[in-house]
Amino acid sequence: MKIRPPTIKDVAERAACGIATASRVLNGRGPASEKTREKVLAAAADLGFEFSDLGRSLQSSTTRTIGCVVPSLANPVFADVVQAAQAEANRAGYQLILACSDYDAELESRAIRTLLAKQVDGLIVTVSNADESEGLEQVRARGVPCALVYNRSCGDLPAWTVDNRAAAAAVAREFAARGHRHTGFLALEFGRSDRSRERFEGFAEACAALGMAPPVLLEIAEQEGQLLELLRALLSANRDVTGIFASNDYLALAAMKAARGLGMRIPRDLSIVGFDGISTGLMVEPNLATVVTDPRAMGEGAARTVLAQLAGETPPAGPDPARTFSFRQGGSLGPPAPGSTDGGEAATSPPSRQ
Amino acid sequence: MKIRPPTIKDVAERAACGIATASRVLNGRGPASEKTREKVLAAAADLGFEFSDLGRSLQSSTTRTIGCVVPSLANPVFADVVQAAQAEANRAGYQLILACSDYDAELESRAIRTLLAKQVDGLIVTVSNADESEGLEQVRARGVPCALVYNRSCGDLPAWTVDNRAAAAAVAREFAARGHRHTGFLALEFGRSDRSRERFEGFAEACAALGMAPPVLLEIAEQEGQLLELLRALLSANRDVTGIFASNDYLALAAMKAARGLGMRIPRDLSIVGFDGISTGLMVEPNLATVVTDPRAMGEGAARTVLAQLAGETPPAGPDPARTFSFRQGGSLGPPAPGSTDGGEAATSPPSRQ
């Protein structure tokens, strides 16, 4: 029982005036005598008239709608991004159309295409690989305003992201300062996220520069349920690493749990550092040391960039890279235990302890 | 530099045929000679033509779009609901337009109205009070298919939700079985969520039936940063309760942390039970005992219900109330310490510490 909602034509008819007049009155622009104004308003009220955005959009070729593509909402980082972007868009009278790509480049492109067909006025997007995204091609071809989030700036597209390499380097320094020499980088679906790759590369570089052993890449392919078992296996197989840098907090927390299950004590037997700064990190004991970022600021900034372009204003500058992250100390990071297999193939003298 | 995308008219012109013919070819329905088919297809390819959903929607008065209103994406429960609903809608060729109400009835209604103006074909909604939502009024007036999520069914609107009262009663039984008699119910923004209210009522009723003292309502108004301090104050002021049932897991975890900060040991000095079953509950030590629910199933079910209505099929039955939750044991729930002030407000001896 779908009701046909009243149109402006119905209103005009009931108010015994032309459509153009009704439109002017209802929109509050253009001249109209007091008498007709009242008639129109009354008619609209009687009918419970509401404009249909469809006709409007068609005529103005503007939908007041922004498309948003993120990998997943299960990661609180992206949930925050979306929520912030949504709020900001709303404030400017825009709605957000959401699509989740599930970290799949194919779905990503399809989503972008669909959004474009829906005539979104702008786009806010996180892609798995900004440099070779077929979807972004189309966006450029159409000249639709678009901002990247958590992707490095790519071509002419503005980007709101953290400086992954610098942040990873900071983590390396924290490890080094405490005397760690053998570390691991823990990633889920490594291949599917250039964020992960950047963090690993930045970390590896810094480790080298700091005279540490190259970090071993601990990669987990799928997360089907047995994440913990996989982690346990990984940890058991790499007893010589004294510190683990996880590519996100969730993974870091899981690693903490797995390590505990193995009877390891944190940070004595294993130090763990995360990435993102989600609030859960503060709920566990010991607190998770991590790189804290500000997803809301990213989402909001991206939205503002797009909205400014739509309004013909000059968009805000992207974030200051150095301010996009900060390191948060936490009990999960400490010096390795004296007895740990620190010596490895290189270092001979144990690093000094406080 | 917004490009005017090519329209079907451009294609027709280039293919030297009528618009109607081009439409038929491009849509693959209706007769067309092989020759023209080729010409049209070639023209479309040359121009990079893509249909605009706008004209289509106007003409079919269908947008293949579903509106979705949830309180917030910061709560993983709703993030899951949205993600699942989005996936299901996508599968059927629908897009999701998202709005967050921030637990505010006013915003809620506004969002619904906007979505309706955008001519969404259906709605998936979580409201703060289903019985007196002005927005839902409008929905009914317009006859737009709509499903409620995490709200009790209201009037004719189908709902996908957990049986809050039954679940709360189960929690009460768990407390009772371990000898707790004085419990508290912890809620954030109690007034803004009928979910919270239902849980409290179900809990209180069951406590009474089990011969326990009426649970004290521990309410927190705002969460501006100092959530932990507020919790600490609340806990300190209610030393006689031996068990706390939190209206959601996040709150429960925060309470665990606050209690630890107060030197209390869990579950010896205080047992804590949450609600929702978010995965973080398994990352902390001890694990959080909680009512686990299935937000994805709810979101997916709601989407299916709406989609079925749109397709003219008979919608699936709602969830079986008894299956909407299950209790998960966890280390955060245990018997109260023997020395605890079980006897009532009069207790004189300080809680024993190890």
Next chain:
DNA sequence: ATCGAGAATGGAAACGTTTCCATTTTCGAA
């Protein structure tokens, strides 16, 4: 009373589709 300026009004086109229907074309059978 007449005129003209400015206000008020409504018809119609345009936005991009789909679809009805009338017209034209094609082609096989007589």
Next chain:
DNA sequence: TTCGAAAATGGAAACGTTTCCATTCTCGAT
């Protein structure tokens, strides 16, 4: 060759707006 049926085609209306522009009103000034 002619006829008729079926296939192919394109004009036009409709969907709900906004807006241009031409027309009609209203009034004050002459």
